[in-house]
Amino acid sequence: MTALLIKNPAQIVSPRPGSLRGPELKDLHVSSGNCIYITDGVIQTIAPFKELESRAQVDNAAVIDASGKAVVPGFVDCHTHLIFGGDRTDDFALRTAGASYEEIATNGGGIARTVTATRAASKAELKDLAHMRLNRALRQGTTTMEVKTGYGLNPETEMKMLEVIKELNDEHPVDLIPTFLGAHSVPSSMEKTDYIAQIKAMLPEAARIAKFCDVFCEQGYFNSAESFVILEAARKAGMLPRLHANQFHSVGCIEAAVDIEAVSVDHLEVLKLDEISRLADTDIACVMLPGVSLFLDIAFAPAREIINDGCIPVLASDFNPGSNMSLSLQLVMSLACMRMGVSVPEALACITQNAAYALRLDNVGCIETGWQADLVILDCADYREMAYFYGENHAYAVIKKGALV
Numbered sequence: 001m002t003a004l005l006i007k008n009p010a011q012i013v014s015p016r017p018g019s020l021r022g023p024e025l026k027d028l029h030v031s032s033g034n035c036i037y038i039t040d041g042v043i044q045t046i047a048p049f050k051e052l053e054s055r056a057q058v059d060n061a062a063v064i065d066a067s068g069k070a071v072v073p074g075f076v077d078c079h080t081h082l083i084f085g086g087d088r089t090d091d092f093a094l095r096t097a098g099a100s101y102e103e104i105a106t107n108g109g110g111i112a113r114t115v116t117a118t119r120a121a122s123k124a125e126l127k128d129l130a131h132m133r134l135n136r137a138l139r140q141g142t143t144t145m146e147v148k149t150g151y152g153l154n155p156e157t158e159m160k161m162l163e164v165i166k167e168l169n170d171e172h173p174v175d176l177i178p179t180f181l182g183a184h185s186v187p188s189s190m191e192k193t194d195y196i197a198q199i200k201a202m203l204p205e206a207a208r209i210a211k212f213c214d215v216f217c218e219q220g221y222f223n224s225a226e227s228f229v230i231l232e233a234a235r236k237a238g239m240l241p242r243l244h245a246n247q248f249h250s251v252g253c254i255e256a257a258v259d260i261e262a263v264s265v266d267h268l269e270v271l272k273l274d275e276i277s278r279l280a281d282t283d284i285a286c287v288m289l290p291g292v293s294l295f296l297d298i299a300f301a302p303a304r305e306i307i308n309d310g311c312i313p314v315l316a317s318d319f320n321p322g323s324n325m326s327l328s329l330q331l332v333m334s335l336a337c338m339r340m341g342v343s344v345p346e347a348l349a350c351i352t353q354n355a356a357y358a359l360r361l362d363n364v365g366c367i368e369t370g371w372q373a374d375l376v377i378l379d380c381a382d383y384r385e386m387a388y389f390y391g392e393n394h395a396y397a398v399i400k401k402g403a404l405v
């Protein structure tokens, strides 16, 4: 048996279990004067030191002195594009020097550059790149991450990406949840109807590894009817449906998501009020991605309306080379607080418990007896400082399944 005692933290802060809506989001459990006792990766007891001291000695437990530090659940990033080949630094430099999207694309940049590089990269190269990125995420407190395919756009490369996710999950402490996103874009060499047929043919193979199937439902990509058809077939193949929806246009994706009983709708920058009411009547998680709004200088999702109407709000990074090159959920939290009208406790719930719900995980996202011991020990005594003192990494130590990582 392995045992770990987190001794005398200034605060232990946790959302309540469940899919949190409205006032439940800010109803965090904040305690001081308690320690966390962990055995074999599971939280056993939350109690004062004097009640745990002798047991910790008997068990020969490791001890982390957390005095003056707050402890929060490990962060769950439920929307990333972690795996890709190549580098888009040149695109970014051109854009910041004033080049238009078209000029960048003409220059060989944009998503086409990433697809070409991802197809050309070996599995080992993709894994090395992703491994380095994942280390960065872990250092910043992310202990669970969803990862999408979508830069292959052909059967070989999409499967190569899924295999990289699977192997990386076995090798790295961060738990990775694979999502098949063959419907990210239509490859330039194919007609859309042919490509959709190809995606459908790939679904049984993808479902061997992927838990979710995602579609980029957007004007110029996949419309709501096409998204529905793909996701219906994906569900039959054994994957749970989710959608990129309402990033630039409202084109019926929310209706499709409700019809298909999607697990989540992600982006939502241009969500309309009637669509928010529609989502509030469902169990669909509403995943907002403020890093993209910052990076592309577009509108932020209407978080306040989403929360006030009773939807299940979630925050994630959408880490990807084209529209948000940041893995920091601490920055996401700060952006949500500063630019979207989300309070600090709500924001914490959105990157922990509700994000775990969006991935259909039921043992992470809270600090509760019996739950997996995924924790972040912050370098501050008050967890709210993490959002306030922004642009900094406040993770002092990260615990994954009861081990310091």
Ligand SMILES: [Zn+2]
Binding pocket: 079, 080, 081, 244, 318, 320
């Ligand atoms: Zn995305």
